[in-house]
Amino acid sequence: MNKVFAGLVFIGVPVSVAGSLLHWSSVLMFVIYCLTIISLAAFMGRATESLAVVSGPRIGGLLNATFGNAVELIISIFALKAGLIGVVLASLTGSVLGNLLLVAGLSFFIGGVKYKRQKFNVFDARHNSGLLMFAVIVAFVIPEIFSMEMNESKTMTLSIGISIILIALYLCALFFKLVTHRGVYQQNENAKAHEEEEAEWSKGKAILILLLSTVAVAYVSERLVHTFEEVGRTFGWSELFIGVIIVAIVGNAAEHASAIIMAFKNKMDVAVEIAVGSTLQVAMFVAPVLVLVSLFFQTNMPLVFTIPELVAMVSAVLVTIVISNDGETNWFEGATLLAAYVIMGIGFYLL
Template identity: 35%
Template sequence: MAPASGGRLVQPGAVPSDAPEKEEGFPDVLADGWLAYLRRSIGTLLFEEKLNILMLATPFALYARHLGWGEGLTFLCALVAIAPFAERLSFVTEQLAMYTNDTLGGLLNATFGNVTELIVSVFALRAGMYHIVQVNLLGSVLSNLLLVLGMALFFGGLKHETQTFNRNAASMNSSLLMLASMSLLFPTSLALSGAQLHADSILLLSRVMSLLLFIVYAAFLYFQLATHRHLFEGQEDDEGDDEFVLGFWGALFWLGAITLIIAALSEVMVDAIEGAAVSWGVPDIFIGVIVIPIVGNAAEHAAAVIFALKNKMDLALGIAVGSATQISLSVIPSLVLLGWAMGHPLDMQLEAYEAATMFASAILVAIITTQGQTNWLQGLVLVTAYVLLAAGFLVHE
């Protein structure tokens, strides 16, 4: 991500106002006037990242059907357009987090880092595409655990012979991922055994487990941010190249605007998934598990690799494994409960191969991170595992 430019710090002792961006120690982003602020903020958001050139696909995605384009091309345009907006959403969240404490800032980054997956899943849920919801979230977890983390370990290991990180945080995340894997494996195993008491037993079990997982995730946040905060203290990004650009209220505005754009593109993409699968000659499950998550995790992927190259492995693991943990314990249960409220019977039952990939991936990551140090070969193992499971989904019916 290119460093932001602009902004002028308020000297200590200056009289603060009610606006968060003018509090003591924070910059007055409007010090040079509204015109300068708009020029600086729009320039930073739209023109400082080379990836932003892909935003030009947005109008084509939104009007592709009116132009008579096929579902395959419509889906591709929406997919391409979402990538830069997902990355810019990450940047805006970081700008907003600079006005909060470390605890709230970390939560903001973790939460909005998964907004793209959540929005896509909500539209798929509303359309009754329950399996697409399941595999999209599963794919995001697998992408973070194997591809994002694997690339970070690989490239970081090429530059640094051995890299170390906080074993306590890695162990806790691994335990939670195993719990999440069990919550997906149990309904699947029960369905395969045919031993359920009633036709809706799987659905009832899924809703009960979703509530329990939510409670565990809330307990984990309290554990991480309050009672055992010292266990999670790791490296910080102290490069000093992050500058205040958008301001508190400006960041909130852009957060909402970008989220709306992602929502519009997600609706187009979800509507075109099945047609795109037929057009491309691949299973729609491959698109849901592999293609969409790779695009949605593009910003996290780049950030994790950059931090690994800087030998900041706590941050790299926090991005990859932390995001997978949040999706498993928070986003998946939230979609099950949201479907319950909307009258959509979304459950946590997967196909046998899908549940196996989740369980095996959680075990592999736990094994690799248990020593508190990594190297490039372990990263290669994770990436290879991702390629293997992707090949399986390519021939999955």
């Protein structure tokens, strides 16, 4: 399987460049770009697994989420520059839903089919639950409610203030998990398994592959964005559906593949860290950074989502917290998350 993905990478990247320069059919290029991104995501998954063995599941999952979200951040900045505020907010919504429901759901389901019960660090799960509640339910809902009584200038000022607070708290959360309380809440069985395992690649090689793969994914993803309009017309997809579902899935392909691979190998600490950690990074870092970056463009982006987007994100957070807070999972809980994602996907499609 690794040879197949390697072949797709070495063929897909040059073909993607050639196709974009020669202006091939948008629908054909859409398929080529997606296959190339999936194969690149497989490399990122192997690199993440090596980093998780060398550096631990927290750092491995964090690095994977960071490199993966870098792709989405790049795509969103291009969209902001073009004034596509609605698409950017929709893609952020899609990232939250995709990570919490689709990625976690697939990881729990596929891992649960192979293993009756899968355990992960319950202390990390509870810590992440609090941050999810704050980031999505507090920081995203308040701008929407308060903006009803404010003009655009005050709404933007509120968004800037909340964005700065979110970034500061996210950095504090990283400092808490990786410095002051690193290893304090580590479960013994996970630590023992970690010590006995041998990494496929060295730390330097894994980081280099992650970096190169991210650059390639960023290029291919940026080209993929230009095919959405034609593909949307061909398949009857709305701009909202493309932003919430398609852009989010493609932009987070690396995390999707990596988390599922980790769950299949019963490395649930890494899988959960990728899915939930990526959500927290989107909500507490990527979204606030985009608000601040938009100040340099003609059209500013307030941190104000639509009511359907907010309801969907809050629902996803609550369902994920209820399912994951016990530190155990199985295939049925994964199926529940996937069912919630499909229901929301149908809703956004019909909108």
